[in-house]
Every structure is written in C-alpha cells, then in structure tokens.
Amino acid sequence: MSKNVMKNTIILILVFLSISVFSQSKNQQENFIDAAESKCLDKKDISNAEIRNCTIKATQSWDNELNKYYNLLKSKLPKETFEALKESQKQWMIYRDKEYLLISKFYFELKQGTMWYTIAENKKKEIVKSRALELQMYFENLEY
Template sequence: MKNTLIILIVFLSNSLFSQNKSLQENFIDIEESKCFGKQDISNAEMRECTIIARESWDKELNKYYNLLSTKLPKDAFEILKASQKEWIIYRDKESKFITKFYFEVKEGTMWYNIAENKKKEIVKNRALELQMYFENLEY
C-alpha cells in the first residue's frame, strides 16, 4: 500500500509539473516507469530509479545545449550561455532547499522519493525547453 501511494504521488507529480504534456512520453519517462514496475520495489529502489532518470535528463539537457551552441548565431548563444549559468545557480539552490525540506523538515522515507522527483522535474523541464528551442530552429 505504501509503495502504491508513493508511485501514485510520483506519477501525479510528473503529470502536474511536466512542461510539455502534448509531447509523447519520452523514453526516459518510459524507462523510469519500467523501473518502478518491478515487483516488490522498495522505497530506496524507487528513489534510485528517479535519480537515474534525473541523470538521463541531465544528459539530454547537455545534448541540446551543445547542439544549440553549434546552430545559434554567436550573440544568441552568448545570451543562452548566460541564461544557462543562471539556471544552474537556480537548480543548485532549489535542490539544496528541496533536500533540506524533504530530508530534514518532513519525516519519513517516502518524502525522499518526492524530493528526488522534484529535483528530476527541474532538470527535465529545462531539457525539454532546450529541446524545443533546438527543434524550433528547424521551422
């Protein structure tokens, strides 16, 4: 029951915070869902699934950032670069707060999974944003 509740919270959180709901489910989301689908999965294993997904989203973010660096005019890329530096500061500070809040203020290991999901969503949303910018270059 406890694991079912956590899975429900994670999936609801994904749908509420996903930036591009109209896009088909991304392969990273699919892999994370498969990971959650293991029988008798523990809270720690669920958390690991989300951490792996966040790391995958970070790779996607870097992929699109690098693609944009080669396609954008120099002055536009310099603005993106400055924006990305500010976003990294935001991500790091928000992550620190999320960790403090869900690992220390709240009680119970289920909050650890929620914390990791929130961190993942921050990275996922930025990755999807950069992907959208790149794809819009083709139109």
C-alpha cells in the same frame, strides 16, 4: 492600439501557446526517459530505495538530454544568441542549485521517513526535465 491589431496579437499568442503546450505534452508522452523510469518502477513489491534509485537514474538521463540540446544549440546558434543562452543557462544552474538546497533541507531534514526522500528526488528530476524540454523546444524551433 486598434481592435484588429489587438485581436490579431491575441490570436498569435494563443496559437503560439497551443503549439508549445502540444509540443511539450507530445515530448513528455513519447520520451524514452519517462518510459525507462516507468519500466524501472513497474516492479512488484518495489522499495522506497528502489523507487528513489529509478528517479535518480531518470534525473541523470534528463541531465544528459539537457547537455545534448545545449551542445546542439551551441553548434547551431549565432554567437550573440548562444551567449544569451549561455548566460541563461548559468542563471538556471544557480536557480537549480538553490532549489536543490531547499528541497534537501525541506525533505531530508524537516520531514521524516524514506517516502520523503523519494518525493525530493522526483522534485529534483522535474526541475532538470523541464529545462531539458525547454532546450529541446528551442532546438526544434530552429527547424521551423
């Protein structure tokens, strides 16, 4: 491979990565789910149980977003591309379920104290949020 081809390839990769990172950080900063969770957590003298419930609600909202973008992609993608997404989603759900099992065993059985339940729920939320943002990115990239 010539130096110019390699240089151009590296530049393209860096541009793509910077756009992707900027897009994700923008979505995370402006997202209504994060704002609603922050508002829920912004109570005076909030208990661990209330914190956990705020996080569970946010996880449910992220799951709704994930499903929204999955269905939007289903309606827009060519059949073969959607089949690849469908298989990817099946594999992601297997990963999610196994990770949830690990999180539950680690934080609910191994650790002691209600603080760990809140940490566990937050870890579960981040898994779903990450996938929802990935699907959102795919959908938004259809417009470019």
